[in-house]
Amino acid sequence: MRFGPQIALWPRAGVDPIRICSRGFHRDASLGNHSWDAENSMPLAKLAHRASSAVALAIATVPLALAPQPAAAQEAAPQVPETASGRIPVAEFVKQSNMSNARISPDGKHLAYLTGQNGREVLVMLDLDNLSRPPRLIIASEEAREAGDRTMTGFRWIGNKHVVMTVISRENLNGNLADFRRLVAYDIDSGKLVQQAWRDAGGDAGQILYINHDTGKYLLQRDSVANSTERWGFPEVVEVDVNDGSFKMVQRTNPVVRGWAADGSGVVRAGFNSSGDTGKLRMLYRSDDSGNFKTVYNEADKTFTATVPIPRMFIPGTDEAYVLSRDEGFDRVYRVNMNTLELGKPIFEVEGYDVQGIITNEDGTKVVGYRTFDGTLHNTYIDPTLKAVQEALEEVFGKGEAILVDYTEDNRKFIVYGGGVEREGGYYIFDTKSGSLQLLNWTRSALKDAPLNPVRAEWYTASDGTRIQAVVTYPRHRLGQKNLPVVVMPHGGPFGAFSATNSVEPWNQPLAEQGYVVIQPNYRGSGGYGRQFEEMGREPGGYGKRMQDDLNDILTYFGQQGAIDPNRACIMGWSYGGYAAARGAQRDANVWKCAVAGAGVYDMPLMNRWDARNLGRFSSGFQATSEDPEGISSARNTDGPWAPILIVTAKRDARIPMEQAETLVSNLQKSGKVEGKDFRYIVQEQGTHNLPYDDVHIQWIEEAYDWLQKHNPAYIPGDGDQPPKLIKFD
Template identity: 60%
Template sequence: MKTTLLRSATSIAIVAAAMGIMPAVSPMAAQAQDTAELQEKRIPAGEFVKQPNMRTVRISPDGKRLAYTASVNGESYLVTLNMETNELKPVLASSEAREAGERQMAGYRWIGNNHIVITTISRENINGQLGDFRRLIAYDVNTGEVIPQAWDRAGGDAGIIKYIDHKKGTFLLQRDALQEVRSRYGLPEIVEVDVTTGKFKMVQRTNPEVTDWNVDGKGEVRAASSYDRDNGKVRVMFKAEGERNLKTVFNEADETFTDSAPNPSMYIPGTNLVYTLSNHEGYSAVYKMDMTTLDIVEKVYGTEGYDVQGLILNEERDRILGYEVFDGEAKTVFVDPDMKTVRTMLSEVFEGAALQIVDYTSDLKKFVVYVGGINKFPGYFLFDTQTGSLNLLNWEKTHLKDLEANPMKAEWYTASDGVRIQAVVTYPRHREGQKNLPVIVMPHGGPFGVSDRVEIGFFPWHQALAEQGYVVIQPNYRGSGGYGKEFVKMGRQPGGYGKRMQDDLNDAVTAFAEKGVIDANRACIMGWSYGGYAAARGAQRDGDLWKCAVAGAGVYDMPLMNDWDARNLGRFSSGFQATSEDPEGISPARNPEGKWSPILIVAAERDARIPMEQAETLVSALRGAGKVEGEDFRYVIQEQGTHNLPYDDVHMEWINEANAWMQKYNPAYIDTDGDSPPATVAFNN
């Protein structure tokens, strides 16, 4: 890691200047900064997918320092800011590891007030195959010392923090153990680590039935679990109050992939009761449960017609501060009086703008607040409840400041079989009120249990393409998460995958065309991962509907993918994706003949989830069917790409290729629209 640490004064000066660190100003003055020229012009699509200039802001427990990631010209850096002296220190240069021998930063958090513990991933060549090793390093903000954390005799993964004691400067680390007994190789153990030295002592040794440990708010191991990748059984073990041994309380498989195993979110001190999320009544809600019997004691919190997304706990993990909820828009509901008061004050200052509390000090006196992201480009602010000060730290994208975003709404439509579907719709800000616009339908990945939503920190693709003049519709087709387990099961039923789920996408075009919002004759479909499959399936199955398709990192041959999943994920997990009774029939690569929509196919050569053979098989089939490359299809291989599009260069290539393909076959502006595109802003960065 020494080769990537930034120590020189020259490096610090260059990074600080390029990051555009903002002075402390009031939020009203910050929002008043001049963005008039940008408002009138069109932002290039690629600007929306560049790494933010500030992200993942973490405040030290005493509130004296910040740690965050800053990106400059496509390069990311972990930096610290001393808020008493205003001293800025770049700590670590970080980008995703591409080659053997490279390392990347995968996250960080404060432990105590003087150390940032950084998760690193090291990519290595193991017998001709690339493998990733996860390790922790601690950075001392006072001395600049870098301390490896419990590396001695650690296995492949030594990076899961289970518990933190800020006062003692220690934490519990779950790591793969190197054992002499072959049957126990790679099983996890728990060690207590001293962050100042990196030295550790054993807390919990490996157990042949355990692949993950669960720790309560006092740092005691209270539960454990394991998963059998072949039969799908999840075993949950629990240690009752006052007992020494774990006992199995659950050992079942869920062939519907919708019923969650008991998973404690918070232990109630001195009891065998926990708070947990459960969907046993149809929708995920918060319950109080007895872990020894798995009996539900009390329903604590739920929402009508939607799944609760999670609990927000205090630092000690012994009190609920609030809940993460969703009703088409992601929201936080605080129940803690202090948090409710702070949220109310901030909402009044920002006049109802979308905001999120992203971090806070142990005493709940200082808060990092993320403002914007739904109606404006967001920024980070620091709120001090004792002084009343509220200062801008930086805009997420410094050069765009608080530019007005393309407006997003969560709207409902009715599918052709009567099922109600919710979608996130993004409208082009330069064409407000205009009817019969071109549309891009953008199905999310997953597909099951995942959803698109209106939320702070918007997904950049819909903003990028709405900016070019398109209405972008992101349907939460049946099978999506957030709407109860029966809605998920609807997607998994025979005739769902590749058929009824596709109809939901088609029906979005029909529904919004009937409203006059879009022109059904000017529709394209675009997606990545499962969305890439849905785009290719749409191009093959519904060539008369879609003017074009853009498919990235998709599955195109289901039998081939099911075989790959069985080998790499286990026999049970291989059934998670397509549940169709006709896997060949729903595979675009198995049906290359007939009329297809013109399709752009983008494949990431380093994709660890979807093998390159999927794209190669589709392209080969299209060529064999007489499809003309450059007209009927275009094939782009991203040699440095992964499934997560981690770099600015490959991410910009993806969005720019997609935009160019759509402009070719479905232009955003045509003569009969009655308007013309605004001038495009030119950026130097």
């Protein structure tokens, strides 16, 4: 469940944010399952065959040919793999991947990425000029849980010789847990770790604002305790030399600024502050490094649905920036005058949907594309080179099955994710000069390019006439069959979040593989569909009521279409989805055969008090539960009939206190509900809100499937078919 307005207080122009992975910090000698042999470094025979049709493609700026690999092209037609006809176990879909968060060095010689090892993730580096050489371990990545834990939460390249990692240290301060954030650079030549501007650093010294890859200098926003601790949380900006971690002052603290933004030339141009109690976001701006900052915005959005005009990229040589704004109902891209905040005409939009963001070049001086959503998340490129590469790769992999993950500064080498729509995928390196396309690694070794269960974005009509989009996953072994069992899976959030056909949430595939139709609705209040649709979820009678009706209405609509049997339906979710699952089990026991609730909120008054203490009075209103908090709380309504419910809680969940699940379970028992029959309760001792390890993630999906099978089997005698043979993996 996501609480509080999602506002980036210190956006960066042109520098991708260090990805937050919420993992840990230690060294380990082994590297897990990697195969860098000749066979694995060549595309599949089918891929090579499809590539031959794209051989003579040309780009205005870069000559491009996707040349098939001769050795692969001469292979005999592959036999049908067992994964095509057999049934893949649920656990195989949630294991740590072989490769994720891949980042190529600016010169294209090395690749840093996360890989699974013994159920955890480790950060490794691969020599792209010598793929036969095993990847080199840099650091292990886990989840900080207790005082004393260390966590590597993200990484990126600075220049060609340093991978800079964000490290978090969790400490006990006067009985409360606090995270200290620092940067550490890994020197790929010496193998040494170099502390980055640690001297006099305070609680947070980990936000990069600007990078000059040529010089190895970058701007770092950090708290400082050099003179006192009175301005804790009011950061300064220093210029850091990645080679030795030395630094010099660029921007001193400001008593009303808690975050800074720099332009594509390394000039600090804006400052931000927000109040969890008043909700006001204050923005300061200046035209250049010689000017003074002045306040240009200081307002609160009491609806939590407006878009704050935060600059996404400063336009060089002007007082303008690109912003996203819902000024006309949907998030569109505008040019804005930063002195007056006057919007120009929209320069990019997607009819009926919110634009998700802009994509800039590495320098942050040019827009090269946009992030869009229409039920599926896309990168829409306007840069001719990137657009041509994308189109050429889609000729090889299929429409929507080629994602440009990262690329070198000269656009010669691209890291590409191929697959993900019709089949499981893998990571490839594509050389635009030679036309070579090489497989680096499958996402998961066991599955390789196993066929996926088809996913579609479809519309249904709620009982009050509202049109709602849902992501529907159909079981591939039962295509064309009618009246199938269904699992309705509401997403977390709830507001501003949404499900997409290519969402990273992995539970639709394992359950569809077992024979269920899985429907993930973007119920009213979900993001992506404009301000009015999001406001509908915040209206009186929305939270826990009309939003809950949207889930029930799925059964009516898709039942009438014949796709599902409304009498064979369960509801399942995590975070807000866990709340909705428990609310469904409590409010609509006659609708759902069972419920599976993970990391949910079950007592709203209790949670609202927690939020007010930890997020501030204003931010605690983000959930829009003030109208009837007791009435929409499943834990306060445990008498009466309930659908059988599986309750899973993470003991180290820092977002949803474990007392939520404890309260629900205690009240169920007081109401005479029997554990093992009416409910099952699982406490994940090592779990957090993010399901960080294989063991806790596998436990979640396997327990969920067992509960579904017990109360709503995927296959019953009247179906007329039998489950395919379950495949066993080593």
